[in-house]
Every structure is written in C-alpha cells, then in structure tokens.
Amino acid sequence: MNEELIETPRYRPSIYAAPFRKDGDGAEVELLSKSEQDSLLEVSQLVSVRRHTVLYPEGGEARFVYNVVSGVAETYQLLANGEKRITAFLFPRDIMGLSENGTYVATAQSLTAVTAFRIPFDALEAILERDPSLDIGLLCKLCHELRRSQHHAITVSKNEAPARLASFLLWIDHAYAPPGRIAGELNLPMARHDIADYVGLSVESVSRALQVLETQGMIRRKGPRFITVLDAAKLRKLAGQA
Structure with a gap:
C-alpha cells in the first residue's frame, strides 16, 4: 500500500453514531470528547491514499484501525468461487479494521482518494484501558454499524x-x-x-x-x-x- 503521511493534521479524529442515552432524539452525534480526540491524536498518523488502494487485506495481520476523515472506502470478502462480496461502504467519521483472532476479516480498499487516521491496535487498547468513556463511544459506533447491517440485510432479503x-x-x-x-x-x-x-x-x-x-x-x-x-x-x- 502506498500511503502518504500528512505531517500537520488539519483534522481531528471523529466518530458519529446514535448514542445509548434515553434522552437522545435518535440523531447521530459526535461521540468523542476533545480530550479523547487529543488522546487518539497522540498515537495516530494521518495518512492519505489514492483511489483503488488496498489499505489492508483479508487475512492480514490486524495492526491498525482506521478512522476515515475524507473519501469513501469499501470492505469486501472473496468467496470460494472467486466472487467478490462487498460487506460495507465506509464514509467520513466511520471506523474500519474489523478483525478476529488477530487478522482482518475483510479487505479494505479506497474507492476515492481517502484520508484517514491510522491508529495502532496496541495504542488504542492502552487508551481504552485508561478511558472507559472512549470504550463506550466505540461500543455505540459498533452497535450503530450493526443496526445498519441488520437494516441492509432485511432490505436485501425482502x-x-x-x-x-x-x-x-x-x-x-x-x-x-x-x-x-x-x-x-x-x-x-x-x-x-x-x-x-x-x-x-x-x-x-x-x-x-x-x-x-x-x-x-x-x-x-x-x-x-x-x-x-x-x-x-x-x-x-x-x-x-x-
């Protein structure tokens, strides 16, 4: 993968999703506080890739999570017959890097030029251990994505x-x-x-x-x-x- 590192970030990590709070109106909100954004900035690198660039391969060692800043990416899996099955489209403020047993479960590829924060798993894990509120924010995002996946599955099936x-x-x-x-x-x-x-x-x-x-x-x-x-x-x- 050909990544261009951006020395002076003009952006901050950002994660949008519907929160768990009962008093919310169901709208998506920024889940990261300024201090949480600062913590992620300390361990992140802002990278830029051209369109149709593989950010990580299915089955590859899971070393990073990506927080999309601009552009659009997709994740996909290759079936036994060689067919490509798209599992998600990722937009700004989304997170990609889903893994299982230390390996990525799908290939991630940019559809347009993409800028993203590349966050090492080890550093993210250390931040989560000392900041439980960030843990809740990421859980909200994962649940938001799960609801979106369920809606998509129902739409396609019916x-x-x-x-x-x-x-x-x-x-x-x-x-x-x-x-x-x-x-x-x-x-x-x-x-x-x-x-x-x-x-x-x-x-x-x-x-x-x-x-x-x-x-x-x-x-x-x-x-x-x-x-x-x-x-x-x-x-x-x-x-x-x-």
Whole structure:
C-alpha cells in the first residue's frame, strides 16, 4: 500500500453514531470528547491514499484501525468461487479494521482518494484501558454499524429491486455529504457493479430499477454516477421508511 503521511493534521479524529442515552432524539452525534480526540491524536498518523488502494487485506495481520476523515472506502470478502462480496461502504467519521483472532476479516480498499487516521491496535487498547468513556463511544459506533447491517440485510432479503435501490440512495444521501454538495444531489462514489453486489442484484437489474425510479419521478439521472433526488418522500415510502 502506498500511503502518504500528512505531517500537520488539519483534522481531528471523529466518530458519529446514535448514542445509548434515553434522552437522545435518535440523531447521530459526535461521540468523542476533545480530550479523547487529543488522546487518539497522540498515537495516530494521518495518512492519505489514492483511489483503488488496498489499505489492508483479508487475512492480514490486524495492526491498525482506521478512522476515515475524507473519501469513501469499501470492505469486501472473496468467496470460494472467486466472487467478490462487498460487506460495507465506509464514509467520513466511520471506523474500519474489523478483525478476529488477530487478522482482518475483510479487505479494505479506497474507492476515492481517502484520508484517514491510522491508529495502532496496541495504542488504542492502552487508551481504552485508561478511558472507559472512549470504550463506550466505540461500543455505540459498533452497535450503530450493526443496526445498519441488520437494516441492509432485511432490505436485501425482502424488497424488490426498485425498493432496494430506493433504500440505498436514501442511505447514501444521508451518509455521504462531501463539502459543497447540494442537498439531494448525489455523486455516487462507487461503480454500478459495486452497487449491484452490495444490494444483491445484477448490474442489469440495478439499471432497470434506476429507470423505474426515474420514470416514477423519484430521481433524475444526470450521468452514470450523478443522481438528483426529486421526491424523497416517495423514495422513503417505496423503501418502507415512511
């Protein structure tokens, strides 16, 4: 992996998720206090990679956790027949580096240029031992990701193709908002075949589903990856989120 180290960080570690508190309104909030961010800054390196760069391989020794600052990455596993199965898309303020018995459970690869804090597992473990509140914050994030994975699994298993695409586009609209983006204007960072793999459809089915959404006035396609959401309420109803 070709990483460029950034000497003077312009960013701070950031983790967003819905907290456990009962008095919350369900909205995602910053889970790290300033002191927790400072602790992570002390042990982190801010790195930058080009698009389509592998950050770590499935089965590789798990040495680092990555906190995404900018850009989009994906994690995937290779099946026995050689097929690629995307397990997640990662956006700014997400964490990647899931491991089991000291090895990564999936390959992580950048889809766009990515900047991330690279945090050594050993240093993170030491911080968690002396700062239980950070431990709770990471647990909130992991539970948030688990809920997202469960929702995705239900969406893929029960819904028809247009509903799956409606749910996917609503999620991207919420999760990926690069600087300067106009609300409702989506510049998809992933290719059509990546979307198809993630939502459990063929590329042709994704294309047909997008056409259905456009014909019904929910979206307008402005290019292979550029989509305008015209009627979010209709999308939510189709996706079962109304």
